[in-house]
Amino acid sequence: MAAEPTRVLILGGTGEALALARALEGEPGLDAIYSVAGATRAPRLPALATRRGGFGGTAGLTGYLYRHGIECLVDATHPFAARISANAAEAARAAGIPLLAVQRPGWTPGPGERWQRVADTAAAARALGREPRRVLLTIGRQEVPAFCAAPQHTYIIRCVEPPERAPPCAEPLLQRGPLRYAEERALLHERAVEVLVTKDAGGTATRSKLDAARDCGVAVVMVERPRLPAAAHTVATPAEALGWLRALSNRDDRWADGVYR
Template sequence: MRRYLVLGGTAEARALAEELHALPDTLVVSSLAGRVRRPRLPVGQVRVGGFGGPAMLAAYLVAERFDAVVDATHPFAERISASAAQAAELAGTPLLVLRRPGWTERAGDTWHWVDDLVGAAALLPELGERVFLTTGRQGLPAFAECPQWFLVRCVDPPEPPLPARHELLLDRGPYTLPGELGLLREHRIDVLVTKDSGGPLTSAKLDAARDLSIPVVVVRRPAAGPAPVLPDVAQVVRALTESADHPGRAAGD
Protein backbone atom coordinates (compact mmCIF):
# COMPACT_ATOMS: atom_id res chain seq x y z
CA MET A 1 0.00 0.00 0.00
CA ARG A 2 1.24 3.48 -0.90
CA ARG A 3 1.05 6.02 1.93
CA TYR A 4 0.95 9.78 1.35
CA LEU A 5 0.85 12.73 3.73
CA VAL A 6 -0.81 15.88 2.39
CA LEU A 7 -0.13 19.10 4.26
CA GLY A 8 -3.37 20.86 3.45
CA GLY A 9 -5.92 23.50 4.24
CA THR A 10 -6.42 24.65 0.64
CA ALA A 11 -8.94 23.74 -2.04
CA GLU A 12 -6.13 22.09 -4.00
CA ALA A 13 -5.21 19.95 -1.00
CA ARG A 14 -8.79 18.73 -0.66
CA ALA A 15 -8.95 17.91 -4.37
CA LEU A 16 -5.62 16.08 -4.14
CA ALA A 17 -6.77 14.03 -1.15
CA GLU A 18 -9.89 13.03 -3.07
CA GLU A 19 -7.87 11.93 -6.10
CA LEU A 20 -5.38 9.95 -4.03
CA HIS A 21 -8.10 8.40 -1.88
CA ALA A 22 -9.71 7.01 -5.04
CA LEU A 23 -6.52 5.19 -6.11
CA PRO A 24 -6.28 1.47 -5.31
CA ASP A 25 -4.01 0.39 -2.45
CA THR A 26 -3.46 3.98 -1.36
CA LEU A 27 -3.73 5.61 2.06
CA VAL A 28 -3.83 9.40 2.27
CA VAL A 29 -3.58 11.39 5.49
CA SER A 30 -4.34 15.11 5.36
CA SER A 31 -2.75 17.34 7.99
CA LEU A 32 -4.44 20.64 8.89
CA ALA A 33 -2.75 23.28 11.00
CA GLY A 34 -5.90 23.94 13.00
CA ARG A 35 -5.85 27.72 12.59
CA VAL A 36 -9.35 27.89 11.10
CA ARG A 37 -12.21 27.17 13.49
CA ARG A 38 -14.41 25.27 11.05
CA PRO A 39 -12.14 23.96 8.29
CA ARG A 40 -13.47 22.24 5.22
CA LEU A 41 -12.39 18.66 5.74
CA PRO A 42 -11.00 16.47 2.95
CA VAL A 43 -11.84 12.82 2.38
CA GLY A 44 -9.65 10.17 3.96
CA GLN A 45 -7.87 10.39 7.26
CA VAL A 46 -7.41 13.85 8.78
CA ARG A 47 -4.93 15.03 11.39
CA VAL A 48 -5.45 18.45 12.99
CA GLY A 49 -2.70 20.39 14.78
CA GLY A 50 1.01 21.03 14.46
CA PHE A 51 3.79 18.48 14.77
CA GLY A 52 6.09 20.39 17.12
CA GLY A 53 8.76 21.30 14.59
CA PRO A 54 10.71 19.65 11.76
CA ALA A 55 12.27 16.92 13.92
CA MET A 56 8.90 15.75 15.19
CA LEU A 57 7.40 15.84 11.70
CA ALA A 58 10.37 13.82 10.42
CA ALA A 59 9.80 11.25 13.17
CA TYR A 60 6.14 11.04 12.17
CA LEU A 61 7.04 10.50 8.51
CA VAL A 62 9.36 7.65 9.44
CA ALA A 63 7.03 6.06 12.00
CA GLU A 64 4.05 6.08 9.64
CA ARG A 65 6.17 4.91 6.66
CA PHE A 66 4.97 7.55 4.23
CA ASP A 67 6.15 7.12 0.66
CA ALA A 68 5.94 10.86 -0.02
CA VAL A 69 4.70 14.10 1.49
CA VAL A 70 2.95 16.83 -0.49
CA ASP A 71 3.08 20.42 0.72
CA ALA A 72 -0.28 21.73 -0.50
CA THR A 73 -0.53 24.55 2.02
CA HIS A 74 -1.28 28.19 1.24
CA PRO A 75 1.39 29.90 -0.90
CA PHE A 76 2.16 32.20 2.05
CA ALA A 77 2.43 29.47 4.71
CA GLU A 78 6.18 30.01 4.91
CA ARG A 79 6.76 28.44 8.31
CA ILE A 80 4.91 25.23 7.51
CA SER A 81 6.63 24.90 4.13
CA ALA A 82 10.08 25.42 5.64
CA SER A 83 9.33 22.85 8.33
CA ALA A 84 8.11 20.35 5.73
CA ALA A 85 11.27 20.76 3.66
CA GLN A 86 13.53 20.21 6.68
CA ALA A 87 11.50 17.24 7.90
CA ALA A 88 11.44 15.54 4.52
CA GLU A 89 15.21 15.85 4.27
CA LEU A 90 15.71 14.48 7.79
CA ALA A 91 13.38 11.55 7.14
CA GLY A 92 14.58 10.84 3.61
CA THR A 93 10.99 11.15 2.40
CA PRO A 94 10.32 12.57 -1.09
CA LEU A 95 8.64 15.98 -1.02
CA LEU A 96 6.47 17.61 -3.68
CA VAL A 97 5.00 21.10 -3.50
CA LEU A 98 1.56 21.80 -4.95
CA ARG A 99 1.21 25.54 -5.66
CA ARG A 100 -1.51 27.08 -7.75
CA PRO A 101 -0.15 29.73 -10.15
CA GLY A 102 -0.15 33.33 -8.97
CA TRP A 103 -2.33 36.02 -10.44
CA THR A 104 -1.33 37.91 -13.59
CA GLU A 105 -2.01 41.56 -14.35
CA ARG A 106 -4.46 42.27 -17.15
CA ALA A 107 -5.24 45.31 -19.25
CA GLY A 108 -6.84 47.95 -17.06
CA ASP A 109 -5.17 46.81 -13.83
CA THR A 110 -3.18 49.20 -11.65
CA TRP A 111 -1.09 46.94 -9.45
CA HIS A 112 1.68 47.92 -7.06
CA TRP A 113 3.92 45.00 -6.08
CA VAL A 114 5.56 44.89 -2.63
CA ASP A 115 7.69 42.30 -0.84
CA ASP A 116 5.76 42.12 2.42
CA LEU A 117 2.89 43.53 4.47
CA VAL A 118 5.05 46.24 5.97
CA GLY A 119 5.78 47.46 2.46
CA ALA A 120 2.07 47.37 1.66
CA ALA A 121 1.25 49.51 4.69
CA ALA A 122 3.96 52.03 3.80
CA LEU A 123 2.52 52.46 0.30
CA LEU A 124 -1.06 53.22 1.35
CA PRO A 125 -0.70 57.00 1.92
CA GLU A 126 0.11 57.40 -1.79
CA LEU A 127 -2.92 55.44 -2.97
CA GLY A 128 -6.04 55.95 -0.89
CA GLU A 129 -7.89 56.52 2.36
CA ARG A 130 -10.41 53.68 2.39
CA VAL A 131 -8.73 50.29 2.19
CA PHE A 132 -10.15 46.85 1.49
CA LEU A 133 -7.69 44.58 3.34
CA THR A 134 -7.80 40.90 2.33
CA THR A 135 -4.44 39.59 3.53
CA GLY A 136 -5.70 37.34 6.33
CA ARG A 137 -5.96 37.87 10.07
CA GLN A 138 -2.40 36.96 11.03
CA GLY A 139 -0.79 39.88 9.20
CA LEU A 140 -3.04 42.63 10.54
CA PRO A 141 -0.51 44.04 13.06
CA ALA A 142 1.44 45.44 10.09
CA PHE A 143 -1.43 47.91 9.56
CA ALA A 144 -2.14 48.73 13.21
CA GLU A 145 -0.53 52.17 13.06
CA CYS A 146 -2.04 53.19 9.72
CA PRO A 147 -4.42 56.19 9.82
CA GLN A 148 -6.57 54.98 6.91
CA TRP A 149 -10.01 53.40 7.31
CA PHE A 150 -10.01 49.62 6.67
CA LEU A 151 -12.59 47.08 5.67
CA VAL A 152 -10.91 43.94 7.02
CA ARG A 153 -12.15 40.64 5.59
CA CYS A 154 -11.06 37.32 7.05
CA VAL A 155 -12.51 33.91 7.87
CA ASP A 156 -12.14 33.95 11.68
CA PRO A 157 -12.08 36.87 14.15
CA PRO A 158 -8.59 38.40 14.40
CA GLU A 159 -6.75 39.31 17.58
CA PRO A 160 -5.32 42.78 18.24
CA PRO A 161 -3.50 44.88 17.36
CA LEU A 162 -5.80 46.08 14.58
CA PRO A 163 -6.09 49.37 12.69
CA ALA A 164 -7.76 51.99 14.86
CA ARG A 165 -10.36 52.74 12.17
CA HIS A 166 -11.78 49.54 10.75
CA GLU A 167 -14.86 47.46 10.08
CA LEU A 168 -14.57 43.68 10.36
CA LEU A 169 -16.20 41.41 7.78
CA LEU A 170 -16.10 37.67 8.54
CA ASP A 171 -16.62 35.78 5.31
CA ARG A 172 -15.23 32.90 3.29
CA GLY A 173 -14.93 32.54 -0.49
CA PRO A 174 -15.68 31.82 -3.21
CA TYR A 175 -16.73 35.37 -4.07
CA THR A 176 -18.57 36.69 -7.11
CA LEU A 177 -17.90 39.74 -9.24
CA PRO A 178 -21.35 41.32 -8.52
CA GLY A 179 -20.81 40.75 -4.81
CA GLU A 180 -17.33 42.28 -4.82
CA LEU A 181 -18.45 45.25 -6.90
CA GLY A 182 -21.25 45.90 -4.45
CA LEU A 183 -18.89 45.66 -1.49
CA LEU A 184 -16.39 48.11 -2.96
CA ARG A 185 -19.10 50.60 -3.86
CA GLU A 186 -20.96 50.32 -0.55
CA HIS A 187 -17.81 51.04 1.47
CA ARG A 188 -16.36 53.59 -0.99
CA ILE A 189 -13.13 51.63 -1.24
CA ASP A 190 -10.30 53.41 -3.08
CA VAL A 191 -7.46 50.88 -2.65
CA LEU A 192 -7.32 47.08 -2.34
CA VAL A 193 -4.56 45.18 -0.52
CA THR A 194 -4.08 41.47 -1.19
CA LYS A 195 -1.49 38.73 -1.28
CA ASP A 196 -0.67 36.96 -4.55
CA SER A 197 -2.59 33.88 -3.42
CA GLY A 198 -3.71 32.88 -6.91
CA GLY A 199 -6.69 30.72 -7.78
CA PRO A 200 -10.30 31.53 -8.71
CA LEU A 201 -11.93 31.46 -5.24
CA THR A 202 -10.94 35.03 -4.34
CA SER A 203 -9.96 36.54 -7.69
CA ALA A 204 -13.28 38.37 -8.20
CA LYS A 205 -12.01 41.25 -6.05
CA LEU A 206 -9.29 41.88 -8.67
CA ASP A 207 -11.88 41.98 -11.44
CA ALA A 208 -13.99 44.38 -9.39
CA ALA A 209 -11.01 46.65 -8.72
CA ARG A 210 -10.23 46.70 -12.44
CA ASP A 211 -13.82 47.58 -13.34
CA LEU A 212 -13.83 50.45 -10.81
CA SER A 213 -10.27 51.65 -11.59
CA ILE A 214 -9.16 50.98 -8.01
CA PRO A 215 -5.41 50.48 -7.43
CA VAL A 216 -4.29 47.17 -5.94
CA VAL A 217 -1.33 46.55 -3.65
CA VAL A 218 -0.12 42.97 -4.21
CA VAL A 219 2.29 41.20 -1.84
CA ARG A 220 4.71 38.95 -3.70
CA ARG A 221 4.95 35.26 -2.84
CA PRO A 222 7.84 33.93 -0.77
CA ALA A 223 10.65 32.31 -2.71
CA ALA A 224 10.15 28.61 -3.44
CA GLY A 225 12.33 26.01 -1.77
CA PRO A 226 14.34 23.24 -3.43
CA ALA A 227 11.52 20.68 -3.74
CA PRO A 228 9.76 20.22 -7.10
CA VAL A 229 6.84 22.65 -7.46
CA LEU A 230 3.84 21.51 -9.50
CA PRO A 231 0.91 23.79 -10.45
CA ASP A 232 -2.09 21.46 -10.26
CA VAL A 233 -3.49 18.29 -8.75
CA ALA A 234 -3.24 16.23 -11.94
CA GLN A 235 0.52 16.75 -12.20
CA VAL A 236 1.05 15.83 -8.55
CA VAL A 237 -0.98 12.63 -8.91
CA ARG A 238 0.95 11.77 -12.06
CA ALA A 239 4.30 12.30 -10.34
CA LEU A 240 3.29 10.17 -7.36
CA THR A 241 1.87 7.33 -9.44
CA GLU A 242 4.92 7.32 -11.72
CA SER A 243 7.23 7.05 -8.71
CA ALA A 244 5.06 4.17 -7.45
CA ASP A 245 5.42 2.39 -10.82
CA HIS A 246 9.20 2.95 -10.71
CA PRO A 247 10.28 2.43 -7.07
CA GLY A 248 13.81 3.69 -7.71
CA ARG A 249 12.55 7.08 -8.84
CA ALA A 250 11.73 9.82 -6.33
CA ALA A 251 8.46 11.67 -6.74
CA GLY A 252 8.96 14.64 -9.00
CA ASP A 253 12.04 13.27 -10.79
Protein backbone atom coordinates (compact mmCIF):
# COMPACT_ATOMS: atom_id res chain seq x y z
CA MET A 1 0.00 0.00 0.00
CA ALA A 2 1.35 3.46 -0.89
CA ALA A 3 2.40 5.59 2.12
CA GLU A 4 0.21 8.59 2.99
CA PRO A 5 1.63 11.88 1.65
CA THR A 6 3.45 14.02 4.20
CA ARG A 7 1.32 16.98 5.29
CA VAL A 8 3.16 20.27 5.09
CA LEU A 9 2.17 23.82 6.03
CA ILE A 10 4.00 26.57 4.14
CA LEU A 11 4.03 30.01 5.75
CA GLY A 12 4.29 32.19 2.67
CA GLY A 13 4.06 35.70 1.33
CA THR A 14 7.34 35.72 -0.61
CA GLY A 15 8.48 34.80 -4.11
CA GLU A 16 10.38 31.83 -2.68
CA ALA A 17 7.31 30.53 -0.85
CA LEU A 18 5.22 30.84 -4.00
CA ALA A 19 7.86 29.08 -6.12
CA LEU A 20 8.06 26.23 -3.60
CA ALA A 21 4.27 25.92 -3.41
CA ARG A 22 4.03 25.82 -7.21
CA ALA A 23 6.74 23.15 -7.33
CA LEU A 24 4.72 21.07 -4.86
CA GLU A 25 1.56 21.14 -7.02
CA GLY A 26 1.08 17.51 -8.04
CA GLU A 27 4.05 16.26 -5.98
CA PRO A 28 2.87 12.76 -4.98
CA GLY A 29 4.54 12.34 -1.59
CA LEU A 30 3.71 15.79 -0.23
CA ASP A 31 0.35 17.31 0.63
CA ALA A 32 0.89 21.03 1.22
CA ILE A 33 -1.23 23.94 2.42
CA TYR A 34 -0.10 27.49 1.63
CA SER A 35 -0.74 30.24 4.17
CA VAL A 36 -0.67 34.03 3.76
CA ALA A 37 -1.24 36.69 6.38
CA GLY A 38 -4.04 38.38 4.44
CA ALA A 39 -2.48 41.85 4.63
CA THR A 40 -2.60 42.38 0.86
CA ARG A 41 -5.99 42.35 -0.85
CA ALA A 42 -4.91 40.33 -3.89
CA PRO A 43 -1.95 38.12 -2.92
CA ARG A 44 -0.35 35.87 -5.49
CA LEU A 45 -1.48 32.32 -4.67
CA PRO A 46 -0.56 28.85 -5.93
CA ALA A 47 -3.04 26.20 -7.09
CA LEU A 48 -2.52 24.30 -3.82
CA ALA A 49 -4.94 24.42 -0.90
CA THR A 50 -4.55 27.89 0.65
CA ARG A 51 -5.59 29.71 3.79
CA ARG A 52 -5.50 33.43 4.69
CA GLY A 53 -5.14 35.36 7.93
CA GLY A 54 -3.33 35.04 11.24
CA PHE A 55 -3.55 31.91 13.38
CA GLY A 56 -3.91 33.75 16.68
CA GLY A 57 -0.32 33.71 17.91
CA THR A 58 1.80 30.71 18.83
CA ALA A 59 -1.05 28.89 20.56
CA GLY A 60 -3.29 29.33 17.53
CA LEU A 61 -0.61 28.08 15.16
CA THR A 62 0.17 25.08 17.38
CA GLY A 63 -3.54 24.22 17.47
CA TYR A 64 -3.72 24.48 13.69
CA LEU A 65 -0.77 22.10 13.30
CA TYR A 66 -2.49 19.49 15.49
CA ARG A 67 -5.95 19.89 13.96
CA HIS A 68 -4.68 19.54 10.41
CA GLY A 69 -2.22 16.72 11.10
CA ILE A 70 0.72 18.83 9.86
CA GLU A 71 3.98 16.83 9.88
CA CYS A 72 6.35 19.57 8.75
CA LEU A 73 6.23 23.37 8.98
CA VAL A 74 7.99 25.46 6.36
CA ASP A 75 8.75 29.07 7.28
CA ALA A 76 9.24 30.75 3.92
CA THR A 77 8.15 34.19 5.13
CA HIS A 78 9.99 37.43 4.46
CA PRO A 79 13.26 38.01 6.39
CA PHE A 80 11.59 41.02 8.06
CA ALA A 81 8.51 39.07 9.19
CA ALA A 82 10.03 38.37 12.62
CA ARG A 83 6.87 37.71 14.63
CA ILE A 84 5.54 34.85 12.51
CA SER A 85 9.03 33.27 12.37
CA ALA A 86 9.26 33.33 16.17
CA ASN A 87 5.76 31.84 16.41
CA ALA A 88 6.65 29.17 13.86
CA ALA A 89 9.75 28.09 15.79
CA GLU A 90 7.79 27.87 19.04
CA ALA A 91 4.77 26.11 17.52
CA ALA A 92 6.87 23.50 15.68
CA ARG A 93 8.70 22.76 18.93
CA ALA A 94 5.41 22.46 20.83
CA ALA A 95 3.93 20.15 18.18
CA GLY A 96 7.14 18.08 17.94
CA ILE A 97 7.46 18.48 14.18
CA PRO A 98 10.41 19.66 12.07
CA LEU A 99 10.69 23.29 10.97
CA LEU A 100 12.35 24.12 7.69
CA ALA A 101 13.33 27.77 7.26
CA VAL A 102 13.76 29.12 3.73
CA GLN A 103 16.03 32.15 4.17
CA ARG A 104 17.55 33.99 1.27
CA PRO A 105 20.95 35.51 2.10
CA GLY A 106 21.15 39.25 2.70
CA TRP A 107 22.76 41.66 0.24
CA THR A 108 26.43 42.53 0.25
CA PRO A 109 27.74 45.69 -1.41
CA GLY A 110 29.66 45.19 -4.65
CA PRO A 111 32.39 47.39 -6.12
CA GLY A 112 31.43 51.06 -6.05
CA GLU A 113 28.64 50.52 -3.53
CA ARG A 114 28.62 52.20 -0.12
CA TRP A 115 25.54 51.76 2.00
CA GLN A 116 24.75 53.31 5.33
CA ARG A 117 23.49 50.43 7.44
CA VAL A 118 20.95 51.19 10.18
CA ALA A 119 19.20 49.00 12.77
CA ASP A 120 15.59 49.91 11.98
CA THR A 121 13.33 52.38 10.17
CA ALA A 122 13.43 54.91 13.04
CA ALA A 123 17.22 54.99 12.63
CA ALA A 124 16.78 55.27 8.85
CA ALA A 125 14.60 58.38 9.32
CA ARG A 126 17.32 59.94 11.52
CA ALA A 127 20.04 58.98 9.04
CA LEU A 128 18.44 61.21 6.37
CA GLY A 129 19.75 64.28 8.20
CA ARG A 130 18.39 67.79 8.71
CA GLU A 131 18.55 69.19 5.18
CA PRO A 132 15.47 68.41 3.04
CA ARG A 133 16.14 65.61 0.55
CA ARG A 134 14.15 63.64 -2.02
CA VAL A 135 13.86 60.11 -0.70
CA LEU A 136 12.60 56.92 -2.31
CA LEU A 137 11.12 54.57 0.31
CA THR A 138 10.93 50.89 -0.66
CA ILE A 139 10.28 49.47 2.78
CA GLY A 140 6.64 48.36 2.62
CA ARG A 141 3.65 50.39 3.76
CA GLN A 142 3.73 49.30 7.41
CA GLU A 143 7.07 51.02 8.02
CA VAL A 144 6.16 54.36 6.40
CA PRO A 145 4.85 56.09 9.59
CA ALA A 146 8.39 55.99 11.05
CA PHE A 147 9.31 58.74 8.55
CA CYS A 148 6.70 61.16 9.98
CA ALA A 149 9.51 61.93 12.49
CA ALA A 150 11.49 63.49 9.62
CA PRO A 151 8.86 65.66 7.84
CA GLN A 152 11.41 67.97 6.19
CA HIS A 153 12.03 65.47 3.38
CA THR A 154 9.95 64.66 0.31
CA TYR A 155 9.16 60.95 0.12
CA ILE A 156 8.36 58.91 -2.97
CA ILE A 157 6.64 55.96 -1.32
CA ARG A 158 6.65 52.77 -3.36
CA CYS A 159 4.30 50.07 -2.10
CA VAL A 160 1.58 47.72 -3.33
CA GLU A 161 -1.19 49.38 -1.32
CA PRO A 162 -1.27 52.92 0.16
CA PRO A 163 0.11 53.40 3.68
CA GLU A 164 -2.35 54.30 6.43
CA ARG A 165 -0.19 57.23 7.61
CA ALA A 166 2.52 59.09 5.72
CA PRO A 167 4.75 62.17 6.18
CA PRO A 168 3.29 65.47 4.85
CA CYS A 169 5.37 65.67 1.66
CA ALA A 170 4.63 62.28 0.15
CA GLU A 171 4.30 61.12 -3.44
CA PRO A 172 2.68 57.66 -3.38
CA LEU A 173 3.78 55.26 -6.11
CA LEU A 174 1.56 52.19 -6.09
CA GLN A 175 3.53 49.44 -7.79
CA ARG A 176 4.13 45.75 -7.28
CA GLY A 177 7.78 44.91 -7.92
CA PRO A 178 10.14 43.66 -8.99
CA LEU A 179 11.14 46.31 -11.52
CA ARG A 180 13.87 45.93 -14.11
CA TYR A 181 17.13 47.88 -13.92
CA ALA A 182 16.10 50.32 -16.69
CA GLU A 183 12.79 51.04 -14.94
CA GLU A 184 14.51 51.63 -11.60
CA ARG A 185 17.02 53.95 -13.23
CA ALA A 186 14.31 55.91 -15.04
CA LEU A 187 12.39 56.30 -11.78
CA LEU A 188 15.41 57.64 -9.89
CA HIS A 189 16.07 60.09 -12.70
CA GLU A 190 12.46 61.25 -13.27
CA ARG A 191 11.73 61.77 -9.56
CA ALA A 192 15.15 63.34 -8.88
CA VAL A 193 15.78 60.87 -6.05
CA GLU A 194 18.75 61.69 -3.79
CA VAL A 195 18.46 58.85 -1.25
CA LEU A 196 17.07 55.32 -1.46
CA VAL A 197 15.87 53.75 1.80
CA THR A 198 15.43 50.02 1.60
CA LYS A 199 15.44 46.91 3.77
CA ASP A 200 18.04 44.16 3.43
CA ALA A 201 15.55 41.81 1.83
CA GLY A 202 18.25 39.97 -0.12
CA GLY A 203 17.72 37.88 -3.25
CA THR A 204 18.10 38.76 -6.90
CA ALA A 205 14.52 39.81 -7.69
CA THR A 206 14.70 43.31 -6.22
CA ARG A 207 18.42 44.04 -6.33
CA SER A 208 18.10 46.11 -9.52
CA LYS A 209 17.14 49.18 -7.46
CA LEU A 210 20.55 49.00 -5.72
CA ASP A 211 22.36 48.63 -9.04
CA ALA A 212 20.47 51.66 -10.36
CA ALA A 213 21.21 53.69 -7.20
CA ARG A 214 24.94 52.92 -7.55
CA ASP A 215 24.99 53.96 -11.21
CA CYS A 216 22.96 57.15 -10.58
CA GLY A 217 25.02 58.25 -7.55
CA VAL A 218 22.01 57.90 -5.23
CA ALA A 219 22.87 57.35 -1.56
CA VAL A 220 21.52 54.16 0.05
CA VAL A 221 20.28 53.73 3.60
CA MET A 222 19.96 49.99 4.29
CA VAL A 223 17.80 48.75 7.16
CA GLU A 224 19.37 45.65 8.74
CA ARG A 225 17.41 42.44 9.19
CA PRO A 226 15.76 41.64 12.51
CA ARG A 227 17.21 38.74 14.48
CA LEU A 228 15.26 35.55 13.73
CA PRO A 229 15.18 32.37 15.80
CA ALA A 230 17.73 29.78 14.67
CA ALA A 231 16.07 26.90 12.83
CA ALA A 232 17.64 23.43 12.88
CA HIS A 233 17.05 23.11 9.13
CA THR A 234 17.69 26.12 6.90
CA VAL A 235 17.92 26.35 3.12
CA ALA A 236 18.36 29.36 0.85
CA THR A 237 16.27 28.48 -2.20
CA PRO A 238 12.92 26.87 -3.14
CA ALA A 239 14.80 24.12 -5.04
CA GLU A 240 16.74 23.19 -1.90
CA ALA A 241 13.53 23.25 0.11
CA LEU A 242 11.88 20.92 -2.39
CA GLY A 243 14.80 18.48 -2.17
CA TRP A 244 14.68 18.58 1.63
CA LEU A 245 10.92 17.92 1.69
CA ARG A 246 11.22 15.08 -0.81
CA ALA A 247 13.86 13.44 1.36
CA LEU A 248 11.59 13.87 4.39
CA SER A 249 8.61 12.30 2.63
CA ASN A 250 10.72 9.33 1.53
CA ARG A 251 11.66 8.43 5.10
CA ASP A 252 9.41 5.77 6.56
CA ASP A 253 10.99 6.08 10.01
CA ARG A 254 9.93 9.71 10.56
CA TRP A 255 7.99 8.92 13.67
CA ALA A 256 8.75 6.62 16.55
CA ASP A 257 6.66 6.58 19.70
CA GLY A 258 4.89 9.70 18.46
CA VAL A 259 8.12 11.72 18.36
CA TYR A 260 9.71 13.08 15.21
CA ARG A 261 13.30 11.91 14.65
